[in-house]
Amino acid sequence: MAATQVIRSEWTKIRSVASTLWTLSLAAVVTIALGMLISALSASQFDEMNAGDRSTFDPTFISFAGMSLGQLAMIVFGVLVVSNEYSTGMIRVSLAAVPQRGAFLFGKISVAAGLALVVGLVTSFVAFFLGQAMLGEHKASIGDTGVLRAVIGGGLYMTLIAVFSMGVAAILRSPMLSLGILMPFFFLISNILGNVDATKKIGRYLPDQAGSKIMQVVPSTGDDAPYGPWGGLAIMAIWVAAALLGGYVTLKRRDA
Incomplete structure (x- = not known):
């Protein structure tokens, strides 16, 4: 099967499964709504901040506060895109239609990644x-x-989170197992490693913290990471490439 046919087939699969599209919609809604809420709260409390907090006040980053929950939906999207076929048994039909497994995986990942990027x-x-509108004069x-x-990087970050999840799902081939590992990894282990003094130097190289x-x-305050914004995204991209491989x-x- 030609590459264009594989891509068209994968697009049809993603579009026909309501759960995958709903998770993308949820990622957008949660990220935007929570970002607006926290931006509004930050604006109302700005006058009460001390000089140190005001010096590190980052209005751009505050508008992305909802990203921490929005990425949850992107993880679910990435897992469902890949593992749905294993859980339903449709993977056998797909591989019979596209025996070249590399082409099959590339087609699936490229279509899903393109959708996640948009x-x-x-x-x-x-x-x-909308976050800046809530912040007013700040x-x-x-x-x-x-x-x-930073704004373009936010979109790239969400995309890489989804693609990393696709790679992990392709390795584990089970939606429950994939989510059972990814959720604690991003929402528990990463936070612990990144906030404990003894493990901060390790935590800063995890995909979400670097990205x-x-x-x-x-x-x-206290940011002494040996890499810049694009360096952090490059570290995240290495994690993604390893998962896909x-x-x-x-x-x-x-x-x-």
């Missing part, structure tokens, strides 16, 4: 502009130094 970028820009402008990079630096314009090797060596 949703991620739209979500990031909307979250930024807002940042899209033309300020580093802001456009989120792309969304920061004002460095936070693992998924490809697993698909290549195991039976459907």
Whole structure:
């Protein structure tokens, strides 16, 4: 089957499964709504902040506060895109139609990643502009130094989270097992490693912590990471590439 036919087939699969589209919609709504709420709260409390907090006040990053929950839906989307076929047994039919397993996986990942990128970028820009509206006089402008990079980076971050989840799902081939590992990894283990003094140097190289630096314009207090915004995103991309490689090797060596 030609590459264009594989991509068209994968697009049809994703579009026909309501749960995958709903998770993308949820990612956008949660990210935007929570970002607006926290931006409004930050604006109301700005006058009560001390000089240190005001010096590190990052209006751009605050508008992305909802990203921490929005990425949950992106993880679910990435897992469902890949593992749905294993849980339903349709993977056998798919591989019979596309025997070249590399082409099959590439087609699936490219279509899902493209969709995640569109949703991620739209979500990031909307979250930024609505968040800044909530911040009022404390807002940042899209033309300020580093802001456009941070906004585009927010969309890239959401996309990479989804693609990383796809790679993990391709390795584990089970939606429950994949979510059972990814959820604690991002929402428990990463936070613990990143906030405990003894493990901070390890935590800063985890995909979410390294990647989120792309969304920061004002460095936070005590930020001594040896990489910048694009360096952090590159570290995240390495994690994603490793997950995809693992998924490809697993698909290549195991039976459907």
